[in-house]
Amino acid sequence: MNNNLQFDFLVNKDNNTLTIRREFAAERQLVWDCHTKHELLDQWFAPKPFTTKTKSMNFTNGGHWHYAMIDQDGNHYWGYTEYSNILPIDYYETLDAFCNEAGEINKDLPRAKWEVAFTDKNENTIVETVVYYNSLSDLETIINMGMQEGMSLTLEKLDELLISLKN
DSSP: OOTTSOEEEEEETTTTEEEEEEEESSOHHHHHHHHHOHHHHTTTSSOTTOEEEEEEEOOSTTOEEEEEEEOTTOOEEEEEEEEEEEETTTEEEEEEEEEOTTOOBOTTSOOEEEEEEEEEETTEEEEEEEEEESSHHHHHHHHHTTHHHHHHHHHHHHHHHHHHHHO
16 A cells, blocks of 8 residues: 555544545546445445445435445444435535444434545545534544544555556
């Protein structure tokens, strides 16, 4: 991995947001594909040593991604993402939630709106994700669950995937 790639993880407790800005050593179309195609998401979207398995996905406005992150013991941690406002290779919005295998939203854990933007930086791509929580309590819950470390480990897996796809 190129350690010179930008990685910002910014917490704003005044407006209950996280901003994750990450540079990838790949062109925008490839980085976009890795975020929007389940065959590629399954290869990187979970912190090491977890793996990811898609149950169903429809990347369209009003569509969804229902997936599990699986630990070394085989435990499944389910997530549900609803897609909206998709502008191909530039931007999309989601409403993310924890859920069960049936896709039923866990109302005891925070839901969040994600805005994900893709821009060019020379031959690289910057992905800026702004995550909006309903309350400071929700934001702090996610931070205390290890969001910063988890995102760092997850995005390193995306770096590795991008290298393998470019070769």
